[in-house]
Amino acid sequence: MIYIRGYPAPTLFIFSMLTSFYLFTNIFLKLQGFFLTSAEYDEILETLRVVRARRTHSQKSHHQHVSFGGMTFAKNKFSKQAVVKMISNLPKDRIKNCIDYTLKNSLDGYAINDKGEKVSSDDIIKEWSKDFGSHPNSKDAWHLIFSIKEPCSDERALKKLQSSVMEVMNKNFFGHKYSMVLHTHQNNPHIHVVLNKRNIFSDKKIHFDSRDEIKDFFDDVRTNFAYALDQRGLNYTNTSSLSKDLKQEWNKIKKSIKLETDDYFAKDFINDYYMKLQERNKENHKATASRIDVLLEETVVLKNEHERLFQLLINLKKKKNKRWYKVSKEYKEQGNFYVKKLNEIKGEAEKLRKIEYRAQKIAEFHKANYQDKVGGVVRLENFVYNYNQMRKAGFKTSKSDFENFKRAKRAIAIHRKKESELAIKYFDDSLIVSRMLGASDSIFKLDKKLKNLDQALHSLHNSSVGDELINLYDKRLKANKEFITDVVTKRFERVSQRLLKAEKISKDDFLFKEYFKGVEVLGVRADERLLKIKMKKDYIKTF
Structure with missing residues (x-):
């Protein structure tokens, strides 16, 4: 091999030929006016890139559009599976550790509760502790995970994930307290x-009779999760929902909710009936309470007169005065009248108790009707979602399925308009019941009123009545809750004083039970001496 200036001779020959060709071409182009500057050359390259990009995107469509019944559905081959898993069924002594673990990798060190508030693990346990079972093996919480396949850096996708999870929790776990924490430290x-398993409305924990029930329940949760993500522009599905029988699903809906348009536009007679009953109850309660106040004032006067006559009798008897017989007769008549007034008060108090009980029951019926309406919308939305998913996947649907689909869409639109009205009636009802306070209401009764307000607050923050009305009712409901809590505190103080002054205390006494109910409601520490009594069958006071 011959080398010239350190390079192989053939290489130098080829290089010289290319250089000569380049110079000749440039001279020719300059003479012809075709010479390209570097800027012009870059412009041509950019144009080529744009053309290639357009050709690449339009080369193959990811969607096939299928027309059916005048409506178009997109058949997407790239839907992702919505993932919902139950990680563990937690006993009460492991709940805080679980929440602390989730907070360890959170973005700001706080969880979001069912009201949308930022809370710590201590805040959560303080609020939930009274919901936990007393049995040592009691399972009181679920640890769930909702996951999507999106980049962790996509802020929009993260917000859609959070709002979707909240929507699913409000639909499938309505009435349950929960805390949620977003994690982005993994793929x-x-x-x-x-999730707190005890429902604040029924006061019962989530329970399933069989594995099939659990499977169906979580299948619905995944379907709702996929639907919520899909509504927010993220393409997810629940593959098991594609195998559902639409006819069977529709029959379930027909059993639980009316779909005739006239029924939806017509006045809700059930709710109006409940409201009229409650208003009548409110008036009766006010009138009865006023009569009791008047009778109490009369009995105070009678009591004072009774005591005056008693002292007069004692003095007359000491002096052996003949007036003693006349005053004795007057004292007896006045005593009978006094007892009669006390019996009247007792009768009116019993009426008041029945009115309060009736008001509580009406509130429960009203609440159940409201929940049924909300639940009906969820079932309709699930049907619409399943229908769309089956169409996207290319499954065959009948003409009756399509007709039901259209009816469901109309019913959802009508329902959503009426939902706010129903919610407002329910919140008004809760306020009426909470104001029906008796002078001698026990802590047990007052606790029921507090729970009723908690239920209304939970429903309020999960309703669609609008921010202005939510703020208005939130203030009113919380103000009533503070007032009743103050009444409980004063009642608790009176009960405590009576117990501590008693010579003999039994743990079966009503006051004793009421005292420890107050400890539970107010979250205060019980007196050590009373705690000792609670551990014994009976206790004779020695202090």
């Missing part, structure tokens, strides 16, 4: 949810 963004 896929996911949300940890710790």
